[in-house]
Amino acid sequence: MRDQASPGTLLSQLRAQPPLVHCITNFVAMNIAANVLLAAGASPAMVHAEEEAGEFAAIAGALTINIGTLSSGWLRGMEAAAVAAGQSGKPWVLDPVAHYATGFRRAAVDRLLELGPTIIRGNASEIIALAGGVSRGQGVDSRDGVEQAEESARLLARVHGATVAVTGVVDFVTDGERAVRVEGGCEWMPRVTALGCSLTCLVGAFAAVRPEQPFDATVAALATFAVAGEFAANGADGPGSFSWRFLDALAALDALALDRNVRVFAA
């Protein structure tokens, strides 16, 4: 990864010029996602109403859309924002939470995919199902391993011309040609709600820093999360004590420590 933009380089850029990140995310994730962005150094804004989501998307540096607690009104706001992001050349990230669970969700994700997300981030069950495969997912937690989703991710990336990230114990990122695995994190991360949703927002923050390099931006965001998650595990006794240590670790993480501890491997 070092021959291109290292995660640390992107993190330094993010902090030097904090991007305004337009997040349309779910009610569970709102607070922790905003705190994750602030800790990392970005400026989050949660704006969802159809009356203003398009106008705001054109102002922001990037947009993230997460369907976790979907409703018809919010879907209209998501579509308005995605259209505006596309028209103004801003990168946007799609997080298709449990899209396989109901017909309403499947239809919503189909419409959002047609609007051309720059990056798609999901867990293994979500990515497998999104590529037309048979996943074991029911609710919002993945029941499949990341390695089972790698081919689905490559397929999705090629069909949609997007960077696709599958996150789990070891993350996988591909743009259809290049592919890497990102190691790190800790056992408590899946036990804290909405950390995956928060990661989607952080991917948006890095994409705002490097709008022309969504693959590098995605890898940098995942690496930042993975290293901060490892650091935060020190002293944590459970999901509660991990959660606030994670925000401290994100805020304290510097570019040098990130690049020294990142574990990204070609896949």
Next chain:
Amino acid sequence: MRDQASPGTLLSQLRAQPPLVHCITNFVAMNIAANVLLAAGASPAMVHAEEEAGEFAAIAGALTINIGTLSSGWLRGMEAAAVAAGQSGKPWVLDPVAHYATGFRRAAVDRLLELGPTIIRGNASEIIALAGGVSRGQGVDSRDGVEQAEESARLLARVHGATVAVTGVVDFVTDGERAVRVEGGCEWMPRVTALGCSLTCLVGAFAAVRPEQPFDATVAALATFAVAGEFAANGADGPGSFSWRFLDALAALDALALDRNVRVFAA
């Protein structure tokens, strides 16, 4: 309690086969409730839109409905979900937050009660008012003691054929015939917002494990909360430090420690 299913036995079952719990709860509770379920070992999903709430309720192991931040659209989702839960034989829990405060809330709770909740959980002011008594409640915090609500709870349980739980300093649970008190917890619990709402979701998780035994499931959930609350009080200096210790304590609580420390008494 030991002659039937002990709380520890149910907690072990919950962790061996994590139930998918469909929660329609309020905006204040969303994050902490999801974290409580994850810490305990269950898999939460927040799904409220009328377009999908019914479809999702049929997939989940149990449903919980909380009217804390009610609106017309959400009420339609709640009704769709409650109907679907009833039709598919899934247990569901009603949390009638501050239902006495406005006409809109009273009408909503009347409609939800007609759909036949399996379990009702509230504070003393809510349960007294629900049984037609005169409570001192105004906002969401109880202004009556649990002991004042015991007769109201017995009446409600008989009229609706439901298990009723009144939670406070000492909890009270009845199915109209049996009745127990659950001791435990600590002084900080009422100072952390939405812990009662989170408990409603945890009752749903245990009900999914034992759908045919809602009384035992409710007692097990309350006992789990009470013991984890006691353990978490060690080292806590206020509501902030209690809150994350509580999640750690829930995650660390094992079946043996639960059954050894539970204080459930016939009432």
Next chain:
Amino acid sequence: MRDQASPGTLLSQLRAQPPLVHCITNFVAMNIAANVLLAAGASPAMVHAEEEAGEFAAIAGALTINIGTLSSGWLRGMEAAAVAAGQSGKPWVLDPVAHYATGFRRAAVDRLLELGPTIIRGNASEIIALAGGVSRGQGVDSRDGVEQAEESARLLARVHGATVAVTGVVDFVTDGERAVRVEGGCEWMPRVTALGCSLTCLVGAFAAVRPEQPFDATVAALATFAVAGEFAANGADGPGSFSWRFLDALAALDALALDRNVRVFAA
């Protein structure tokens, strides 16, 4: 400040008779705002639906309105609540989050201002723009210093007959005649999301205690936040560990410690 009601005196009154505070706030702030009010000693209630917001505002001791995650339906609830608060003589606080960002937001704030808020609290960018000046704000974070907003605050206060608070590194409060600066807090506060929104709710709690003295109530709320923020900085290593220490500090703060540590100066 001591010749009138000291912040400590108001804090003691708040705790002796916990006010019911009706909060219509954004999805990011809901949980932390409720926890801030509970820690301080007040009783929060989040009620937003137009079907009941007016009825509830008449019951509560004060109302707070924050447009952070605005939508048309919520705006109707805000207007109904503000009208009812006005008719029943209850103080209400307006928090015009990022009102300059979109036309939808600007129109909403114009309508709310016409309903006569008792108190307006915002960051410098928001207050400058609200007074018709040119702010550098884009998203929800301020890009202007409080000192740049002082004249705007005085103008706003006179035009609307309201107490106006600009919060930041050093806060500024004016009712158009009197003006003070409140010092305190710590570097982590702007890195924790929705603390400003939570402060708006706490201003409402103090206004409920002294409805006839909105200036003193606002200063007391800001002083409470500032002193608790300073105390909580001890031992905090980042925004995560600060956040829970802040709730502990608010809960532990007594009237004497507040009055001894408050730093309020005439401006």
